[in-house]
Amino acid sequence: MNDDELLAAAREACENAYVPYSEYAVGAALLTADGSVYVGCNVETANFSNTLHAEEVAIAEAVKEGHREFERLVVTSGARDGVTPCGMCRQTLAEFCDDDLAVLCDTGDGLREYALGELIPDTITPETLGVEESG
Known part of the structure; x- marks a missing residue:
């Protein structure tokens, strides 16, 4: 799947966002290593702390289906403002x-690409905690 198709999937998911409080809709499309695509949108709740974010909804769906390897993520908002996770x-x-996961953000005029490590350097990992990955 190419970036334009991923962007279209993210924008379609964005249209389903439930955002009665912020009115800031977000959609995401996550490409797995085997070419499957999982989408998510944000789902707000009145207390905000239980709000689900589009990227997390997409990755949770993929993980639920047994995926653990990912190639690309496209994120969009209704504002097309280049929102990052x-x-x-x-x-x-x-x-x-x-x-090196490619994170592509919808600017409205195209996609701005980041590597995940640019967005969150020196992150907490299983290794940081002394835990071996179980897959």
Whole structure:
């Protein structure tokens, strides 16, 4: 799947966001190593702490289906403002992805690309905690 198709999938997911409080819709499309695509949108709750973020919804769906290797992530918002994953989402991505995961952010005029390691350097990993990965 190419970047334009991933962007379209992320934008479609964004349209399903439930954002009655912030009115800031976010969508994400995550490409697995085998070419599968998982999408997510943000789902807000009145207390905000239980809000689900688009990137985490996408990665949770993929992990639930047994995926552990990821190639690319596209993130968009209704504002098409180049939004990047928040710190919490970056840490969740770092649990499953290497520093070189391509994170593409929708600017409205195209995609701005980052490596996950640029967005969250020196992250906490299983190795940091002295835990071997169990896969």
